[in-house]
Amino acid sequence: MRITVNIPTILRPLTNDQKRIEITALNVLEVIDQIEQQYPGVKEKLITEGQAHRFVNIYVNDNDIRFSDGLSTSLQDGDSITILPSVAGG
Amino acid sequence: MHMNRPLTGCMITGPLQNPASDFSVIASSLRYQSSALGMVCETGENSGSNAAFSFEFKTPHTSPVICEVTRWDDASRHTPVTENIIQAACGLMSVHGRASGKSQALGVNYVSTLTAALALQGGVAASIGQLRGLSVSNSSVSMAAAALLSVGQYIAGATAFESPETLLPGIIPQPACPPFVSADGVIFELETLDAGPWQKFWLEIGVSSQIAGKGWTAFLLRYAKAIAPMPAELIAAIANLSYSRIVELCAITGMATCPIRSIDARAQDEDCKRVWLQGPWEFAFEPTLKSTPASVAGNDLPLSGLTVIESCRRIQGPLAGHLLALLGADVIRIEPPGGDPLRGMPPMAEGCSARFDALNRHKTIREVDIKSSAGQAEIKELVEHADVFLHNWAPGKAAPLNLDHEHLAAINPALIYAYAGGWATDGGAQSSRNIMPGTDFMTQAYSGVAKKIAGASGTQGGSLFTVLDVLGGAVAAQGITIALLNRCMNKVGGKVTSSLMSTATLLCSDDLQKLYKPQNTDITNKSIIDAVYATRQGHCAIECCDVKTTERLAKALNITIGIDEEGFHQHLSDLLLSRTANEWIEVLEQADVPSAVVVEDLTDLQTIPHLQPSLTTGSYTKVISPWRFK
Numbered sequence: 113m114r115i116t117v118n119i120p121t122i123l124r125p126l127t128n129d130q131k132r133i134e135i136t137a138l139n140v141l142e143v144i145d146q147i148e149q150q151y152p153g154v155k156e157k158l159i160t161e162g163q164a165h166r167f168v169n170i171y172v173n174d175n176d177i178r179f180s181d182g183l184s185t186s187l188q189d190g191d192s193i194t195i196l197p198s199v200a201g202g
Numbered sequence: 203m204h205m206n207r208p209l210t211g212c213m214i215t216g217p218l219q220n221p222a223s224d225f226s227v228i229a230s231s232l233r234y235q236s237s238a239l240g241m242v243c244e245t246g247e248n249s250g251s252n253a254a255f256s257f258e259f260k261t262p263h264t265s266p267v268i269c270e271v272t273r274w275d276d277a278s279r280h281t282p283v284t285e286n287i288i289q290a291a292c293g294l295m296s297v298h299g300r301a302s303g304k305s306q307a308l309g310v311n312y313v314s315t316l317t318a319a320l321a322l323q324g325g326v327a328a329s330i331g332q333l334r335g336l337s338v339s340n341s342s343v344s345m346a347a348a349a350l351l352s353v354g355q356y357i358a359g360a361t362a363f364e365s366p367e368t369l370l371p372g373i374i375p376q377p378a379c380p381p382f383v384s385a386d387g388v389i390f391e392l393e394t395l396d397a398g399p400w401q402k403f404w405l406e407i408g409v410s411s412q413i414a415g416k417g418w419t420a421f422l423l424r425y426a427k428a429i430a431p432m433p434a435e436l437i438a439a440i441a442n443l444s445y446s447r448i449v450e451l452c453a454i455t456g457m458a459t460c461p462i463r464s465i466d467a468r469a470q471d472e473d474c475k476r477v478w479l480q481g482p483w484e485f486a487f488e489p490t491l492k493s494t495p496a497s498v499a500g501n502d503l504p505l506s507g508l509t510v511i512e513s514c515r516r517i518q519g520p521l522a523g524h525l526l527a528l529l530g531a532d533v534i535r536i537e538p539p540g541g542d543p544l545r546g547m548p549p550m551a552e553g554c555s556a557r558f559d560a561l562n563r564h565k566t567i568r569e570v571d572i573k574s575s576a577g578q579a580e581i582k583e584l585v586e587h588a589d590v591f592l593h594n595w596a597p598g599k600a601a602p603l604n605l606d607h608e609h610l611a612a613i614n615p616a617l618i619y620a621y622a623g624g625w626a627t628d629g630g631a632q633s634s635r636n637i638m639p640g641t642d643f644m645t646q647a648y649s650g651v652a653k654k655i656a657g658a659s660g661t662q663g664g665s666l667f668t669v670l671d672v673l674g675g676a677v678a679a680q681g682i683t684i685a686l687l688n689r690c691m692n693k694v695g696g697k698v699t700s701s702l703m704s705t706a707t708l709l710c711s712d713d714l715q716k717l718y719k720p721q722n723t724d725i726t727n728k729s730i731i732d733a734v735y736a737t738r739q740g741h742c743a744i745e746c747c748d749v750k751t752t753e754r755l756a757k758a759l760n761i762t763i764g765i766d767e768e769g770f771h772q773h774l775s776d777l778l779l780s781r782t783a784n785e786w787i788e789v790l791e792q793a794d795v796p797s798a799v800v801v802e803d804l805t806d807l808q809t810i811p812h813l814q815p816s817l818t819t820g821s822y823t824k825v826i827s828p829w830r831f832k
Binding site: 120121122123157165166167168169171174175176178179180196197198 | 364396397398401411412414415416418419422540541543544545546547548550553555
């Protein structure tokens with residue numbers, strides 16, 4: 113599956129300033145593993161102990177992966193992944 | 203030594219009982235704040251011109267500081283204002299209007315309360331400056347600068363270089379945002395800081411995970427963007443349940459809920475009157491030998507050379523640190539390893555979230571893992587040489603980290619230990635509330651602020667503008683500055699606590715006065731005209747507090763005031779449609795009628811000449827310090 117990943121500004125220092133990366137993968141974890149191979153250091157910014165960080169939101173198209181199958185969420189050809197920090201107040 | 207009135211022996215003198223009508227709410231809040239701090243309030247003449255309201259702040263150890271409050275930063279501009287006119291002119295109506303349906307006033311004396319707090323803080327800071335050898339005798343703030351400060355992070359989001367947000371009033375169809383309404387008509391907030399409880403809660407109600415996920419994305423937007431476009435399925439599903447069932451489901455799933463309560467209900471709470479009498483800060487001091495901080499040089503700011511260690515996330519705590527930095531303090535911000543994730547929250551400006559930068563741009567960053575013993579040792583080392591330690595951790599978190607007041611005061615007895623909390627200034631006594639996240643929207647609901655705003659706005663709940671986070675940040679910074687002055691004067695170190703709830707008490711202090719001491723309450727009349735009107739192009743806000751102002755309006759617009767009030771309002775609405783808002787405001791300003799073009803797009807603020815002294819443009823538009831010292 114051909115997937116477009118939108119890289120947040122905060123991770124661009126690790127990806128040679130690339131805003132978008134094209135990846136072929138079947139699920140979200142595979143996408144992150146493949147980015148990690150090309151650009152080491154990205155994975156630890158997103159995942160600890162097999163889970164996405166509490167303060168990181170990963171969306172497939174517009175859907176938060178926590179509300180699908182998390183990092184195992186499967187992907188369709190042409191899907192786009194967006195990574196954003198989460199915010200709460202107080 | 204315990205002392206909760208740290209400015210006993212200090213005094214403010216000014217036209218506190220009879221200021222120009224523009225400043226009457228500010229004067230009333232100043233009287234309340236000053237009395238709560240133990241100060242004597244003496245009524246005197248206004249020592250400034252009519253363009254300003256000024257009072258003197260005196261301590262037994264310093265010469266008087268003239269504290270000036272102006273309407274605008276641009277000293278040449280004398281156009282009369284009111285609370286609501288400033289809200290219209292400086293973008294608050296715009297931010298509140300994003301989710302409330304249209305540009306409209308908050309319905310609380312927000313800018314006036316904030317201006318009063320900043321004005322008093324300016325006098326206190328200037329006195330600290332004097333005790334440190336600075337020649338400063340005058341501090342000024344403007345209502346416009348206070349208003350712009352309160353929406354600084356929204357202005358940042360709207361003007362960021364990379365993908366700025368365009369969020370205009372009425373952008374979200376009503377009522378697709380919290381609060382929610384149960385089958386038995388209870389209006390309530392839901393809150394959780396994690397996706398897990400949210401997901402479980404909606405699954406229990408039978409909402410699909412995908413729709414719940416859409417709702418979560420919208421829910422997270424509240425704090426950043428003042429909108430929360432909830433899927434209709436969520437609102438419909440929850441409307442089928444009784445509130446008692448919703449409370450049960452919250453208990454099962456880990457979600458928190460709070461009904462929207464009235465100020466009257468809040469006033470009945472056991473702690474409310476005490477908090478109201480005490481003021482929004484709780485102080486506790488202990489004598490210490492070390493007291494006088496290093497002296498400062500000629501052009502420095504009052505807090506230059508003082509060090510603040512800040513371990514805070516989100517809005518209230520970071521804004522408190524930001525205000526102390528604007529007074530000159532060196533603020534060292536503790537962030538988790540890898541940095542605060544909110545640095546990456548779009549829209550971005552030069553590699554950092556514009557909204558984040560708006561609250562944190564003057565700070566030095568130290569990445570520390572406060573959960574590790576090495577990290578705690580690092581914090582303690584910083585604290586040893588610091589003047590202030592400020593945190594906003596969840597209740598009960600400081601002690602297990604060995605970073606509570608007791609531990610840090612043992613290292614540095616002259617330290618001011620500050621906590622900017624959510625629910626209460628005294629964590630222990632209010633433990634039943636402490637289990638709920640003490641966030642802006644929950645405390646708006648619990649305190650009565652949400653209901654008051656709803657009543658004025660024709661909505662069901664409070665504002666998605668983070669009303670209490672922003673004012674709470676100012677209150678925390680003010681409490682710290684007061685504690686620092688007390689340290690300089692009386693050789694003490696200590697603790698100052700404030701909370702979003704205590705901030706709500708400050709914001710509603712007049713309402714509580716009416717309930718607790720009706721005999722001492724000034725009778726305030728409702729304005730004759732107080733509305734936002736559509737014009738041929740744009741909206742204008744007009745407020746006429748009295749008959750004389752209404753007569754000036756009628757004369758300027760060449761209309762007659764009849765006995766038929768409704769007919770007059772209709773005539774006015776029709777007439778205003780014939781010209782643009784800018785054209786009308788020119789006419790009304792000449793007639794000295796409080797009025798303003800309603801700023802709907804926050805990017806317009808930087809193009810308005812009389813707001814420019816408070817703003818600087820660049821990779822995003824920044825709001826500069828509200829204080830001027832000389």
